[in-house]
Amino acid sequence: MFEKFTEKAINVVTRAQQIASGTVEPEHILLALVQEAKGISLKIFKSYNIDFETLKDELNITPVNRNQGFSDSSKVLLKKTLDLATASGNSTVLYEHLFLAVLSDKKSNSLKTLEKLGFDVQKSGLLLEKLVQRKTKRLYHPEIDDERESKPQTVTDFDSKESSDVFERAVSKLSASNYEILGTEQILSSILEDKDSQLSRIFAKFGVTYENFEEKLANIQSRQAEYEGKQIIFTPNAFRAMGLALQTAKELGSSVVKPEHIVLGLLKTKKGIAYEILKELNIPDDDLAHSIIKPIEKQMPETLTILRLAKQEARRLGKSVVGTEMFLLGIIGEAAGVGSIVLSELEINIKDARNIVEKLVGFGNEYFDKEIVFTKRAKRVLEKAWEFAKKENKERIESAHMLLAITTEPESLAMKALELLGVDAVEIKEGIKKHA
DSSP states (O other): OGGGBOHHHHHHHHHHHHHHSSEEOHHHHHHHHHHTOOHHHHHHHHHTTOOHHHHHHHHOOOOSOOOSEEOHHHHHHHHHHHHHHHHTTOSSBOHHHHHHHHHHOTTSHHHHHHHHTTOOHHHHHHHHHHHHOOOOOOSSOGGGGOOOOOOOOOGGGOOSHHHHHHHHHHHHHHHTSSOSSBOHHHHHHHHHHOTTSHHHHHHHHTTOOHHHHHHHHHTOOOOGGGOSSOOOSBOHHHHHHHHHHHHHHHHTTBSSOOHHHHHHHHHHHOOSHHHHHHHHTTOOHHHHHHHHHHHHHHTOOHHHHHHHHHHHHHHHTTOSEEOHHHHHHHHHHHOSSHHHHHHHHTTOOHHHHHHHHHHHHOOOOOOTTSOOEEOHHHHHHHHHHHHHHHHTTOSBOOHHHHHHHHTTOTTSHHHHHHHHTTOOHHHHHHHHHHTO
16 A cells, blocks of 8 residues: 555654554544644644644543554545545655545544644645646646746856956957957967867867967958857857857856856857868867866766756656756755755655656657757756856855755746645755755
């Protein structure tokens, strides 16, 4: 029977056995529910000023015998719990199903005692039913419908020393030319000019040096490849590349944009003079990008691990879209960061979280070679995590920043999953604060 119970539900049953020290009665299960209550369930009990000691005194339980096991009444209650889980479309039994089973036994001493203490059975039951009700499965991702965009980025986000030095050299090159607008070619030339950097050494392995890049650049007669829209401080392609650089920095777990992120942004645009020169030099995009990312991966930034795990979870469900709920699974799966520790302390495990996420988004049938994309809401969470990291003057985005950022999106699938698991934003924030 108990193989379908989530960890939280199992904890209630175990606690009831400890309280009973013998035959487990429905009253022991109710006491265990109060003692193990968290999140919304805890708020329900608190709203009626019901705690363990108050309820224990009111129930005044007298042991009938000292036999181990469950009384017939408790067995009926547990069977009712399984029926409620099935009726709500859940493949697992949640804490809330046990709670509902207690509230549905109209003739029990437990319910009479709760009502005596002013507990509103109907109101609480409706709330619990809403929490456990299975969501409709969809082949599309619910967060795709979110129309709000992430806030636009500006060059003030490129405030790492390395990037500042690159732009300083690029502006100097611009002053020496006949151009007034910074393009991808000045940016990449300035990156290559730092011959002692790890990035320049990676380029050298592909046969790209400052000298041969400048030689190719000298032969460029037109900047037409840089212009595809309105002229701004950067050329349109350079501006696009900088936006991609910023997004790449976040996805690689950095709260500052470094030259390697800029190069990766340039490669992602697949346009502009710098990119054309690299193609003329027969540089394979993917190999160069992999060589740049490999040293970053060796540093094992938490967010990079989380996002990689989030993508794996999406693929497992046949999805090519990563939403906030996949971020949540990634945080739990990362296992070592503060975010994962906080969730573990709140008794959230990967098995239960996966079950809830599967109910929220269902299974897809998208091909595994399709490019993974983030929902707009997921991008906002990443943006907020970036802001939290910068506020703390951290060079890397950590799992705690990711988890805290999720709480800023109350309508996200991640928060819905957490609520169904019995955890709310306040508990998460307090947990993160405790580990700060």
